[in-house]
Amino acid sequence: MMKRVVLGVAVLCGVAACQPRVPDSGPGFSDYNSYLREREANPAPAAALPPVAFSTDIAASAIAEAEAGTGTGFTAPPLDPMDLGGDRERGNAPAGIEETTAEMGFVTAGVSDEQDFSAVSTRETIASDMARIEANRSQYVVIQPGALPVRPGDVGPNLAEYAIATNNPVGVPLYDRPRIYLVNVRVACSKFTSPDLAQEAFLAGGGPQSDRKGLDPDGDGFACDWDPRPFRAALQ
Numbered sequence: 678m679m680k681r682v683v684l685g686v687a688v689l690c691g692v693a694a695c696q697p698r699v700p701d702s703g704p705g706f707s708d709y710n711s712y713l714r715e716r717e718a719n720p721a722p723a724a725a726l727p728p729v730a731f732s733t734d735i736a737a738s739a740i741a742e743a744e745a746g747t748g749t750g751f752t753a754p755p756l757d758p759m760d761l762g763g764d765r766e767r768g769n770a771p772a773g774i775e776e777t778t779a780e781m782g783f784v785t786a787g788v789s790d791e792q793d794f795s796a797v798s799t800r801e802t803i804a805s806d807m808a809r810i811e812a813n814r815s816q817y818v819v820i821q822p823g824a825l826p827v828r829p830g831d832v833g834p835n836l837a838e839y840a841i842a843t844n845n846p847v848g849v850p851l852y853d854r855p856r857i858y859l860v861n862v863r864v865a866c867s868k869f870t871s872p873d874l875a876q877e878a879f880l881a882g883g884g885p886q887s888d889r890k891g892l893d894p895d896g897d898g899f900a901c902d903w904d905p906r907p908f909r910a911a912l913q
Contacts, residue, residue: 834880836873840905841912847904850896852885860891866901875901 790796845851869875875892876899882889885898892900899905 834877836876836880836903837908837911839876839880840908843898843905845897847899847906848895848897851898852888852893852896854888854894854896858891858894862891862894862901865891869901872901872903876903879903 866875869878878890879885879888879892879900884893884900888894888896888900
């Protein structure tokens with residue numbers, strides 16, 4: 678039995694000897710802190726960015742080829758995203774232009790400084806302010822109220838005047854109405870686009886005493902849900 682154990686161990690050692698050697702360096706195999714220190718001590722060189730270059734000859738050649746239909750087009754050179762130095766031109770502005778309000782198209786002399794107390798206090802006083810106020814007051818034009826326009830005579834019933842002249846609640850009958858109507862009230866009221874127009878037609882047709890159009894079946898003097906209360910409230 679002991680011989681078999683010794684023989685098995687020998688076989689395993691031989692198999693292990695045939696396996697390729699595992700590297701013992703690099704991240705994951707050696708101490709990770711040592712790897713970080715080595716990487717900081719020997720950083721990888723940064724990739725060089727292509728220089729920003731523009732050639733008018735190349736652009737003119739590409740335009741000529743495009744117009745002739747023989748070229749493949751013009752490809753602009755890559756721009757350096759890190760080239761943000763102070764000497765870089767801004768758009769089509771001349772190099773070295775000062776960053777002032779004039780650069781944006783404004784005239785500095787035309788900008789009001791009325792909100793600058795130090796600037797205003799050097800040229801204005803309480804007396805000058807009073808003089809300016811008096812000058813403005815002298816230009817005021819006071820328009821006196823005149824007579825109200827006269828309402829034309831033939832314009833139909835005045836709904837506001839009628840509402841103020843009544844005092845009965847909505848739905849309380851004051852006028853006799855037939856028990857059976859020959860017209861459908863809903864259909865009759867649907868012919869008007871608003872209760873105001875229905876009330877005007879009702880008053881113009883003999884209302885509130887009579888209801889020839891069938892617009893006021895309960896006899897309260899108000900046709901098709903017309904409500905006099907807003908007019909009464911306005912008077913108060």
